[in-house]
Every structure is written in C-alpha cells, then in structure tokens.
Amino acid sequence: METSLFNYLLHLGDNALILGHRNSEWCGHGPVLEQDIALTNIALDLIGQARLFYQYAAALKGGPVTEDSLAYFRDVYDFRNCLLVEQPNGDWAHTVLRQFFFSSYQYDLYTALQHSADTQIGSIAAKALKEVTYHLRWSGEWVVRLGDGTGESKDRMRAAINDLWMFTGELFKPAPYEKTLLANGISVPAEPLKGEWEGRLQKIFEEADLEIPPAPAFQSGGKTGAHSEYLGYILAELQFLQRAYPGSTW
C-alpha cells in the first residue's frame, strides 16, 4: 500500500512538473506578452502542485529524500507522468490543445480527489482545483478561438489534434498503483472521469467546429516509466544544474 501511495504521489507530481516545465519553455517566446505571461503563470501553478505532491512523497519516504531529490535525481524510468505532458510544445495550437486535454482531465480528477480517503491528497486537490479552473477556461477558449478562427488556425488545430489524440487514452487507463489505491478509497475510478472528459470535449469541439477523431487513443506507458524519447531531453535540461553541482542552492 505504501509503495503504491508513493508511486501515485510521484505520478501526480510528475504530471504537474513535466507539463509545468514544458510550459515554462515558452517563457520569453509567447506570441504576445499577455499570453506569454498566461503560460508562465500556468507553469508556476503546476510546479507549485508538483512541490506539494513531492513534499508529501518525501515525508512518506523519510531519510534523505526531499522534494528536490525527487525532482532532480530520478532518471527517466522512475518518472510516472503520462506521455501527453512530455510531448513537445510544437506551435501554439499544440501547446494550448495539450493544456486543454490535460486541464480538462485534471479538473475532474481533482474534483473527485478532494474526497480521497487520504486527507493530504484531498487538501492538495481542493487547493489546486481553483487554479485548474483557470487553466481549463483559458485553454478551452483558445481551442475555440483557433478552431473557429481562420483557415490557417483551424488547420493548425486539426494538426495538433492529429498529433496529440493518441496520448489521451492513457489518462483513463489506471496503472497498477492506482488500482491498488482504489480499493482504499485513495485514488478515484477512471470511468466516470472519462465520461466527464468526453462530454466536455464534445461540447467545446462543437463550439470550435472541430471533430473528435474516430481513431483509438492507444499510446500508453508513461505511468509505469516507459516514456517517449522526449522525457530524457526534458530531464537533461531540468536536472543539469543539480547533477553537475549537487546540492547547490540560490
């Protein structure tokens, strides 16, 4: 049970850290200043969530493990994030669609996790839910704006859907640690989350004049450590300083 809880906390934290890091790559490169600031704010919220999950995981593990050692000294195979969040930023359409897919999942996940039998997870979820509401509205508006925008913006949004769709199935495919914790009421069942997610997707894609792909969303593996090639490059940048100068501080 304790190993499952530790893995689940890493999974929740890694999802937030890796997407936060991806978004932070936009810092200084946003299409306009306000949207650059929006993405870096979202990145900050996500990294804040990651810290809370890592702090809890570190306390559970005890000994020399800290939130920093969890972020900086684990290798690719020890990361438990889903494949969606590590996908490259691509163009603006890819970035906002990835955020929309993920925030829409996280919104229902945190809504349900507020009532987790683990009160610390419940507190983190309740705290973060308000931030996720902002992320979901912001990214949903962009999906509509691009999908129902110009010919160019619609083409780009369609290309993003084509590239990212295959990674969405993993969000609702429980890893072994999620199944174990479900029995204790700590994690939450995936099926209702999937229903909510699909319902919202349908509504927003309709408004955006976009089609949901008929293809199955088949890619998975990230939750148990089998990642795409991209995660290694992310970690090389994210972890470089602590690997080169262990324990250095501001």
Added chain:
Amino acid sequence: MIKQRPHIDSSSDPDSTGAATQRVMQLLEGVPDPEVPVLNIIDLGIVREIELIPPAGVIVVITPTYTGCPAMDVISMNIRMTLGSNGYAPVDIRTTLSPPWTTEWMSEAAKQKLEAFGIAPPNSAQSVCHLDLFQAEEAVRCPRCHSYHTGLISRFGSTACKALYRCNDCKESFDYFKCH
C-alpha cells in the same frame, strides 16, 4: 464575508486576556507580502493560527494563496526574523492547505489599501469562478478614476493572484486582484 482573523489558542497565553498573543499578532502585522507590499500578512488572511509555547516559543500556521506562490519562502523567513528579533525562540512555522485560501480571507481594510495603492481589490461577490468560457468579470472599478467602464486585457498578470485590466475612461491599465 470575512474569514480573516487567525485562530488564537488563548489557553497557551500566560496572560488570561490574550495580550501576549495579541503582541505576536501586532508583530505579524509588520510583515509585508513581498509581492504586494502595501498589504501585511494579517491583512491578506494567510495567518491561520498563533500558539504560544512557553517560555518564549511560538507556532505560526500560514496558508499559501496559490500553490506555486514564490513568496511563501520569503514570508516564512520574514516571520522568523521579525519574531526572532523580538525575543521569540523557537519560532515554528507550519503550513496548512485546508481550508484553501480564497479572497474572502482578505480584510475590508486590506481591500481599501489595495485600491489606494492602485490595485483593484477583489469584488466581494465573485462571479467568474466557474468553467464557462469567455466570461467577463462584472464591473471592476478602476482604482484611479473609479470608473466602471473597464475591460479585461489578460486573465493572468504580474503575479499569480492578479489579472490585467484597462480603464476605458482614464486609459490607464491596472491590476485586478482576481477571483480565487
């Protein structure tokens, strides 16, 4: 609705009137929010509990406004320095997440200070905390000329807790302490 005053465990107060704990409160009123320095941490409503541990120790429980708020470490350090330099030891600072902070924890005095500083305070009845797309905040008042003829520029601003607005009358842009 204001939820603001911290819970004070007066059973730990050597003075039955709670004066010793009030003194800690007064000292904490001297600790500013590093990102919005016109507010102190009591105004902001992030101090949840104060408990004295005789002879000179004190526990202060604080809560973050946003999970990623980078000011929390600086705030903890400033609490430690303020109380430490006034003879309190040990100073134990703890963090709680529950119940989550909302703008309702901010005092009325704090809202007035914000407006005087040039930041529109959060509206008392929040209207846009739900999911519907393309919502507009109702009537945010310009802190400079007090016009309600204003519009949203960006939902995200210079810090996690603020959005960026523009006044259509005096033409100045301003920060709005947003719905949370």
